[in-house]
Amino acid sequence: MRIQGNLFVSRGGGMASLKISLASLLVATAALPAIAQDTETKEVSEQDDAVVEERVILDADNAYVLENENLVVAEGNVRAEYGERVLTADKLTYNRETGRVRAQGDIVITEPDGTERFAEEIETDSRLVDGFATGFSLRTPEGETAAANTAERRNETITELDRAVFTACELCEGQSTPTWSIRARKAVLNEETGMFTYRDAVFEIAGVPVVYFPYFSHPDPQSERRSGFLVPRFGASTKYGAFLQPRYYWAISPYQDLVVAPAFYTKIDPRLEFDYRKRFYSGDVNMNFSFTNEARFDDDGERLNNKAFRGHFFADGRFRISEDWDWGFAVEEASDDLYTDRYDVDGENDRRGIYYSQPKTLLSQLYTQGQAKNWYVDASIQTFDNLQAQGIAEDRIADVLPLINSQYDVDFGKYGYLSLTGSAAFLERVEGVDSRRASAGADWSTQRIIPGGLIVEPFAEARFDYYNINDFPTVDESNTITRGVGSTGVKLSMPFYRPGRNVDLLVEPIVMGAVSTGTPNDEPIPIEDGAFFELDTSSLFDANAQAGYDLYEGDKKLGAGISATARWKNGFEISGLVGRRWRSEADPAFDVPSNLDGTVSDWLVSASVEFNDYFSIDTKLRLDDDSLDINRLDTALNVNIEDIARTKAIYYRIDESITRSGVRQEGLFLLGEVFVRDNILILFELQREFEQNLNIRQGIGIGYEDDCSRFELVYERQGTTNRELGPSESIVFRFGFKTIGELGSRNFD
Template sequence: MPSVVKWSHYALLAGFSAVLPVAAYAQTEVEAEAEPEAATTVTDERVVLEADIVYENSADNTIIAEGNVEALHQGRVLRADRLIYDRTTERARASGNVIITEADGSQQFAEEVDVGPDLTDGYAIGYSARLPGDATVAAKSAIRRSDGINALEHVVYTACPLCEEDTTPTWSIRARRAVLDEESQMISYRDAVIEIGGVPVFYLPYLSHPDPNSERRSGLLMPNAGLSSTLGAFYKQPYYWAVSDHSDITISPMVMQNVNPLLGVDFRKRFYSGAVKFETSFTHEADFDSDGETFGEETFRGHLYGNGLFAISPEWKWGFGVETQTDDLYDRRYDISGQGDKRGLYSNQPRRLLSQVFVTGQGDSYYTDAALLNFQGLRGEDDAARLPLVSPLAYADKYWDLGAYGFASVTASTAILTREVGADSHRASLGGDWNTMKILPGGFTFEPFAELRGDYYMLDEDVSGKDSVARAVGNTGAKLAYPMVRPGTNVDLMLEPAVMAAWGFSNVNDPAIPVEDSLLYEFDESSLFEANGFGNFDLYEGDGKVSAGLTARALWKNGTEVSTTVGRRWRSRADPAFDVASNLDGKSSDWLASASLKMGKKLELSSRVRLDEKDLSLSRFDMRAATSFDWFRAVGQYYKIDERISPAGTSDEGIFLRGEIQFTDRYSVVFGQLRDISRNVNTRQEIGIAYTDDCSRFELLYNRSELRDRTLGPTESFQVRFSLLSLGNFGSDSFE
């Protein structure tokens, strides 16, 4: 929220309050001999006053202080050449190089300050102020009326620090008049001009917004305007409505050159036990392509994203998330953000909307959740009739600490999926597990474990070939590791070889069981020592298996850390239920490895790799890097998936990069790219120049997207976006 007029309230109240106590004390000192008791009653309000001369003028009943006048009251200091208090009118006037210094170090200046009794009215001539954060304000005059109206004439404000040799700030606001209404806590401007480098850029005949020191107030927010290859020229003007102390609505109408207007509405409300938030928009328009050419019939179109979370008790909560839109490409046509946000217990997939209602409970020895899920597909190949309705998906876990005998738990789960077209499945599961850890002679760690679970599936016989399937799954085994630690003067080293062996039930994956939760599951180094390589329910890894791995870690005293894990898995029997992408097909897995390097903000690297078990060729590689220096900061991610293990049957490779290089104290180059290397397409590309100083940031950017999705094709645009300290952001968000 812009805070351009914080100085108005600050000057006329805090500034004038430094004068009245001075005058009152001057009067008290003169009358102290005749009224000693009165002097005693105002002792706590006294002001330390110093001046070359202090005297009383009986002719006009005034008290006058002249020459290097300095008054100190409750941490506030007033300096002036002359101070006059009129006991008849009860007005005080300070003149000549008036300087008021607050306890926080901020200063106010004026040629003359005059205030009436009880601070109800007054004025300042040649007023200026230096506020916290190096903000500066100047006005030809400042007037305070008894009805709570504060007015400043010919006002200039900037949040940029000013130096004697450079009096032109990066930006400033110049207005003919600014008014603060203390009762409504609203500030209004007449003939306001925003200047950049002393050059007028924006003119607003009228501007009004809440006092930044006030509580939430209704008013216009910063507009957003631009030029789009799809929408044409557009203008968006949000209005913030503070409905109550616990709710608000932001209404954002947007007019566009090529298509009909759109209205956006955001609603937030807090309750005693929780809160809700909704984001929606709607319009009456036909479909249109990436050039803004409309086709088809006009109809109402829109979207709704929302979520809520409420406490039932200290241990139990319930909530909901809603995601829906009328058209698959609605969010891309109107550049609606937030499609990938998590709005509940479960996250959606890219271009798949998820609506959910859920409840969770967690105590010292249990956890449980249950949810109803509904999906909406936004991909071109999605068929709504084949997407499932999940009612419900539930999980419960109760565990016990058995002391010297380890830990035990019982779990229960259910998943009921129905479709208009395709296989329905109803699953119920009940199981238990046990594990413990022992320290063996020589420093070995020994961790035996056992798990057993029963699953029952009620199926659609016309699709699955069976009306039901019942099975028992389980594993038992142990993990043996030998952690070795070598402390050093400069670096501590840790090395841990480990091996896990387990035996489980065979032939547990009946072909009639529909695979719902393990379609894209991949065995990697995070589950290397798990008895069941699949963490979900529909597929289960039984039979005999052995995993071996080595973890190494080095920690330097300066905080630098390097770690890596390498391992592989062998199985007693190949299970045809596992495909090559799962990394559990055949009798042995590919080689798995992960590595990371942490050097604080200077550099963070993390990578994961999967190498073919036969020739060690690269099957999968993921790497992420982040770095931040005074002159350079960037984050990048690279991935490559070989066609041998790709679910799509084709290789997949891409890179994401975003950063900023500073080549002078003020100027830098910003860049960003999201590239699909395998398809030779730049999903998003951005490059530009940025200017940054103590009070502002300006960016000139070129954006291009080669993404094609049915009727939408490549787009490009130029953007100018900037943010001004204390006035908020204009345009898009800055670098993140």
């Protein structure tokens, strides 16, 4: 039997105004009063109270009216459709006298978003203001599930669950216990606030009780963000003892929020931390800052001086000026060199703005950046704070006021490409040399393929540099230096390609020859931007191999090499390049580490092996030009095989003959995780310096990971010493749960 009816609901209340809840999921049953009045579709005119017309369709094997009991009954494969919401049950009953609606037997309610609700029996009034269900459970498309012995709707916004269980883990076939769950005596869903609250809640892992909460709450996973307490951080350390950091999330508006996180320690005074975000129409701002009134302390928590206000401030923002232009800022400040290490403050090495900071160096910058199809400009002001005990004194670190880079490209079609560049750098120091540089240049190149397959790429470049320098002893009284530099030459390559049944081969000899300005580095220009340059395969065929502006590679030079690539049909690929560079004259401005000293460079080799996205190996070698001994070796291995291993390994070795310190360097960085069986993985980390016989950082642990959670138990050891902060050992617990965030500890020493 198929019955259609019209549902009329007042705008002032009723189902049309309800959000998703237990009662609103039963909305199809409210059609029964209309069906009982008339089984045919009726036209209803507007009355004093405005109404909203909704169509309800009811299918059942049998439908009848019990006049003595004043009941309307639908039985057998009952299916009620209300818009995109569907209810199925064995039986539906409507009491015309009391206005109560009851559904019984294998009840399933499917929402438009795919959420499914199940119950053994449901009863509600015709207005759906209150309702009651037994054997209640739900499952969302995202995998969240909840169950309760009974579910009672007390009013239009409150639904109470008795003996409730909540989890975000989907149960696989044959699995009866989720990875994690919250089991509570009472649970309440408040649709107005969008919060789940629990009384006498127990957090369970694999069915084993782990933590008891007299009271616990979290947002409805499908609700909008809102204020409330986040899961606290807690742990222990020899530096500051046991600690607890509760966190309160304040949703100030739809466009801004604030996390307030006081941290309490057993050995030292509390610290207050804030994390603020705000989104504007044209951009956004992020701030993280903290402060405390405490003395400096060592790795054992012993105070070293008197208490004082200490803290840090990290902030960044980026805003759109127009379609092509942005501006932004980044601020990084700390009250003392070791503050971030003493309190384990995160974010010190995060990128903020358009420039990266060096390790243990705080960078503040104000910048603007513009880019279109054929031009680019950026301008920035930068200041630095050195957090290292050794190295350059902070007063000798230059402030950049400002740095400007620009490029404009012109396409001449068959006549090639022209790039016009401009740059300026104004550097000021409290102690040391102040310099101001302005440069303008032009680069032209084109490409032709001549008969026989030879690729010919002629090029030319020219640049003018102006310097104004103070406090540099070899500069004359005018403090100004000007120079013009340039190069012209050609790059030749001849690719040979041989396709095969299983593997394709590509071999390409490459030669670059250029004639440049002679002795361009005779002028007494302080080296600011090229002091740590080293020639490798990426710049082997450049007219001017030296990066930056202060040094320029002049005279005649020749770069030659050969590249080869083999590609298998199954996705396996091997490629490599070997070459070296020759110069007509030695330039004393270039040192041995730069690989531009003398007239012949060391041999340069690069090689890579790749197999789909599963693994890759990249290697770079620098071989001595006379003995072919390995002067430098850099190798990186990446493995990413789903459910087997995720690993990254980097090995480096630098001979003392090419290091600026004259000390041999050799080290290994290893980080990864390997699955030893379903969902169980071994975690490992190692950062070792072989010459110092020092493990800078090491860790080993075990973890569990599935679609809804991740657990880690890791032993870590920090082997370095930074003034009064020395080596430390820790046991680290990390827990992550889908929909409710992280729970657990950070460091347990």
